[in-house]
Amino acid sequence: MNGRLVRRLASPALAALAALALTGTAAPARGQILDRILEKAEKVKETAEKVGTAVVPISTEQEIEIGRGIAATIAGHYGLVRDSLLTEYVTLVGLTVAVIDPRPDIAYRFAVLDSDEVNAFAAPGGYVFVTRGAIAIMEDESMLAGVLAHELSHVNRRDIIEEIQSKARTALGIEEAAERVDITGEEYLQKAIETGASALFMGLSREDELEADAYSVRTTAAAGYDATAIRRFVSRLDRAAEEEVSLLKKTHPDVDDRLAALDRALAAIPAAERGDVTAAARFQDRGMHR
Amino acid sequence: MRIAIIALAAVPLIAPSLAAQEDLAGILVERREGVPAGKRAFEETWLLPAAGGVVSSADETRFAGRVSVFQQGSKERIEIRPVEEGALGDPIVIVSDDGGYHLVTRVGATPFATSAPARDPFVQLVLTGPAGAAPPHRIVPGPGGGVAAVVLRSEGRAAFDPDEAFELRLPQVGGGLLRTGLSSFSAAQNTEVTASAGARGVDQVRTANGTVSVTPDPAAVEWMEARRVSPVEFETFKMEARLPPYDALPEEPAEEPATEPQAAGTAVGSSP
Numbered sequence: 001m002n003g004r005l006v007r008r009l010a011s012p013a014l015a016a017l018a019a020l021a022l023t024g025t026a027a028p029a030r031g032q033i034l035d036r037i038l039e040k041a042e043k044v045k046e047t048a049e050k051v052g053t054a055v056v057p058i059s060t061e062q063e064i065e066i067g068r069g070i071a072a073t074i075a076g077h078y079g080l081v082r083d084s085l086l087t088e089y090v091t092l093v094g095l096t097v098a099v100i101d102p103r104p105d106i107a108y109r110f111a112v113l114d115s116d117e118v119n120a121f122a123a124p125g126g127y128v129f130v131t132r133g134a135i136a137i138m139e140d141e142s143m144l145a146g147v148l149a150h151e152l153s154h155v156n157r158r159d160i161i162e163e164i165q166s167k168a169r170t171a172l173g174i175e176e177a178a179e180r181v182d183i184t185g186e187e188y189l190q191k192a193i194e195t196g197a198s199a200l201f202m203g204l205s206r207e208d209e210l211e212a213d214a215y216s217v218r219t220t221a222a223a224g225y226d227a228t229a230i231r232r233f234v235s236r237l238d239r240a241a242e243e244e245v246s247l248l249k250k251t252h253p254d255v256d257d258r259l260a261a262l263d264r265a266l267a268a269i270p271a272a273e274r275g276d277v278t279a280a281a282r283f284q285d286r287g288m289h290r
Numbered sequence: 291m292r293i294a295i296i297a298l299a300a301v302p303l304i305a306p307s308l309a310a311q312e313d314l315a316g317i318l319v320e321r322r323e324g325v326p327a328g329k330r331a332f333e334e335t336w337l338l339p340a341a342g343g344v345v346s347s348a349d350e351t352r353f354a355g356r357v358s359v360f361q362q363g364s365k366e367r368i369e370i371r372p373v374e375e376g377a378l379g380d381p382i383v384i385v386s387d388d389g390g391y392h393l394v395t396r397v398g399a400t401p402f403a404t405s406a407p408a409r410d411p412f413v414q415l416v417l418t419g420p421a422g423a424a425p426p427h428r429i430v431p432g433p434g435g436g437v438a439a440v441v442l443r444s445e446g447r448a449a450f451d452p453d454e455a456f457e458l459r460l461p462q463v464g465g466g467l468l469r470t471g472l473s474s475f476s477a478a479q480n481t482e483v484t485a486s487a488g489a490r491g492v493d494q495v496r497t498a499n500g501t502v503s504v505t506p507d508p509a510a511v512e513w514m515e516a517r518r519v520s521p522v523e524f525e526t527f528k529m530e531a532r533l534p535p536y537d538a539l540p541e542e543p544a545e546e547p548a549t550e551p552q553a554a555g556t557a558v559g560s561s562p
Contacts (some may be wrong), residue, residue, distance in 0.1 A: 072491035075510035
């Protein structure tokens, strides 16, 4: 069951009812009213949970199919750098962090987008992209690892898939019983890809992005890379040309908020376990060689 | 120290003999006695001489395989994945119970001592242990000196299911994990699941900067999917940067700077 989805559906209703309860009425009736409100709140929660369980299930195979469509859209929008050596290097860095917490049901793929824009994307099913522009503002390999680890969080937590699921009944117009729906059938696949691609280009939730940053800190540290890498990358965003970070800034929390959250994530890792490899020389040689 | 990693050539099997079997029996008894109490797991990265045998320096060893060990009480599961033709091969799974060590396959278990892998020198080296505590980096000496192997050990998560770990049969049915030769127990990445249909995209997408027209590029996705990195390349990459487990390797000794001929009367080591 999709716990986060249920919480998203249930929380506003519960909060509204709780607020109503707190504003209460005359003292003699307050207890009964409170009981009724709590009873209704429980029913709202039950309904939300039923809606949650009715979410259209998306299997790994379907996720990959949708992910390929979104990846084709990303690659079509920016263009792909078809440089085998550079792609191999990015893949090796990506796999180094991916194997720390791998999903056993997917293969991770990495590629570089031919754009000066500073950005990175993750399509469902393991398709991870970083732009030339993002690589250009990095100073070492650990920063590349940090950015890729951030994207891997979106893949592993199925953030885009959850967005598609949460919008399936409205955006995709699904009215059938959830268990009978094949999201990759002719009727729904294009809409699922469109919904997922839009979610990716419009931005995921603040919660998802901050968790991805924290995941990056934990994962790069466990891989042996300098755990401050993603923080150092984020701190560079304010120094990049505005037109190159415009989309990224619109789709992510404020830089200051991200840095504060990253400091908290770093503080949670003992200094001895933060990793210290930056591999700056190799990055200059292999990541920035063209 | 710079250790290049290449595929390990097939290690020739030694001829079975009574003496060898006795040696192996001794190794297994010693190992069994060395398994510590309690529940634990560890992983070892093995570097062996490329041509087998013994070499004079650790520099001459190459990535040869990975070993995962799971222990609880007197029971132990050892998964050995040797490098074969540049990739990690099928795991050799050895499980011990009260009756001794068994080679575990999909059709059941057979006494390990009489199985073919028991005659593999790499497997024998692994079983020689130690089964208990060991440093993160150790050099296994050859019988007459030299280096027979370099072993890097990292502690693993001991939160495994003992029923599954010490099962004397590998699952007969399964998906990609078994197809790729991995046991279903140890964590592994399944690269077998791929979509059957071609990648499709959409020609219009909403972005935070407005709606944009797109020409999807399914060929780019296929190009991505065609990129391959072998496990041996991956290990080389990590070792170059001393990323775990290779951070356990000793530091490279600083190279001696070339000494310029000293002018007469100049004190060695003085600075201008």
